[in-house]
Amino acid sequence: MSGHISRGASPATGAENRLFVAHLRGSHLHTTQTEIEAPGPAGPLKGTLLSPDTGDMPVVLIVPGSGATDRNGNAPSWLQASTYRLLAEGLCEEGIASVRIDKRGMYGSASAIPDANDVVIDDYAADVHSWVAAIRARAGASSVWVLGHSEGGLVALLAARQSADIAGLILVAAAGRPLGPVLRQQLxxxxxxxxxxxxxxxxxxxxxxxxxxxxxxxxxxxxxAFRPQVQRFLMSELTIDPAALLADYMKPVLIVQGARDIQVAVQDAELLQRANPQAEMAVIADANHVLKAVRTADLQENLAAYSNPDLPLADGVVEAISAFVHASSLNRA
Structure with missing residues (x-):
């Protein structure tokens, strides 16, 4: 993917940064990156809004995957891929704003609840509703799309049952089966x-x-994975069937799946599309679970990509999502 983006200070500072990017089609965009908040149960939920200065534009809310994954797509251990930050920057180059978020009780959203482990998956879905309302109020967005990555895909599906303000869903590396069978297969x-x-x-x-x-x-x-503190959360999601949820969803859907994903299979994406034949599907040949470019079937190369923030996203990831959002937004107009 061509183009360049120069980065300002870390989004964790909350300062507003002016960034200059070269758009893929050759025009130049000024963008704004700033801290954004949404109401949480006991304190604010926090995230980063990255938007091109082009007036009314679609906004993609990026819902993170499982565990202690932060707004940029990183976790304290070995996950340092910066997937969500790279995705946000790529979408910005395509004229699409994004909000990437910290989960309740974690990182910037630490004050939202006293105990980050005291959650069920419906709590995260409720937070999506809070975020969508905040984005519409703050950014004046006429359309907010919810992108759920991995476990975030299930959160997005649950949230979409009850929110008329969600324009559509983008399910990225999302399981097409209940979590129980997925975990058994992984193990x-x-x-x-x-x-x-x-x-x-x-x-x-x-x-x-x-x-x-x-x-x-x-x-x-x-x-x-199974310590007592997280068992309540696991029990809340183990038996939910994402394909059944998607079957009843009537708005636009894009399913994005990497062919090099060693955690969620292409068959999961196919199960989702089978449940909702109107959904679009993009299988990215060289993308792994964190959407990084992996050229071979070598397991070590795949795993190394999880801890390499400098490795780009696989070709086609940003392009598929931006094409879907722009086309679907035009159809809504």
Whole structure:
């Protein structure tokens, strides 16, 4: 992807930054990057608004994936891909504004609730409603599109059931099956998990049945994923069928799936489209789960992309999303 964007100070400062970008088609855009807030349960939810100065433009709300993923697409451990920041910058070059957000209880949104683990997935969907209202009020946006990445896709689907102000959905690397089968497949596909597999399957069976699992019964290797503090959240989402939710959705939908994704399969995207044949689907040949360019089937190359913020997004990711948003926005006019 051609074009250049020069970055100002970190969005975490909340200062308004003036950025100059070269548009892909050769014209020049000035853009504004600034902190934005939405009402949360006990304190504000916070995020970053990046917008081209082109008057009324569509806005994409980027809903992050699972765990402690921040507004830029990074987490404290090994996830440093900056996927959401790169996506926001790419969309800005295409004349589309975006808001990328910190989840309630985390990072900039730390004061929204006292305990970041004290959530169910419907809470995140409620936050999407709050964000959409705030974006419409702050940015004056006539259309707000909700992009959910990975687990964020399920959050987007849940939110879309109850919000007339959502223009449409962009489901990126989103599962087409309930989380239980997805986790089982992920665990079983890694030969290194053989020693813990029986314990993992037992834990999933219990959680799907609505029964908590005592910490003493969890292998230490599995504790980060199934520790008691997150079991309530897991139970809230394990049995939700995203394809069933999408089947009832009547507004525009784009499904984006990377062919190099080792966490969510192309078959999941196909399940989603089968549930809603009107949905558009873009399979990106060289994109992995964090949308980075991965040229081969080498597992180590794929995993290394998760911690490389300098690796660009795969060709076609931004283009597919921007083409969908612009075309669908014109159809709404």
């Amino acid at each position: 079983q596909s890694n030969p290194a998990n053989v020693p813990i597999l029986e314990n993992a399957m037992s834990i999933l069976d219990s959680l799907e049945a609505g029964d908590r699992v005592d910490a003493a019964s969890i292998d230490p290797v599995l504790m980060p």
